[in-house]
């Protein structure tokens with residue numbers, strides 16, 4: 001919720017796996033009205049103390065999928081419920097895989113919130129990681145530095161998904177209403193336009209909700225997280 005004393009936006013960064021610390025720094029560097037906090041428990045997404053938005057960092061999607069498939073941590077249902085209720089969520093690299101409805105050739109656990117199909121490790125192994133400059137129309141003429149680390153590519157999008165940036169290989173940035181994904185890692189470059197864009201999404205969502213963004217007291221629907229068949 002909006003911190004009533006300091007009126008700061010409270011943006012959580014999922015801290016179960018991956019480079020969450022870099023996102024916490026990037027969010028606070030991007031906007032002094034943001035408090036960024038590590039999120040590890042379902043309680044941080046529910047009720048009065050709930051975060052206003054969530055970043056899912058880069059990392060290893062098969063590692064977080066194991067936690068989903070284990071089925072014992074209520075945090076994934078809590079994220080999914082908040083996402084369905086309109087909470088802004090931004091997934092970076094692994095985070096984009098975790099948000100995707102379809103992962104090519106895989107049934108690994110995921111949130112399945114966003115109508116995209118992704119291909120994991122689309123550019124090859126770690127040593128094929130690279131830095132590039134991409135064009136993002138929303139950010140004006142100045143190209144955006146983009147670091148790709150064992151990055152996925154978005155192969156297909158549903159009709160309500162807006163493509164925001166592409167490389168020859170496919171889509172690398174996209175938005176579906178309250179959901180934003182990048183295949184690259186803006187948290188490790190100085191240019192903070194992606195984080196500022198996401199923070200604007202959070203402000204818009206709070207404004208739309210009359211500066212509050214009520215979190216459901218409990219998960220509102222049974223978990224239908226995509227899980228592996230095994």
Ligand code: GLN
Nearest residue numbers: 058059060061093094150
């Ligand atoms: N290759 C990783 C995966 O499939 C993602 C890499 C990243 O997040 N930098 O989960």
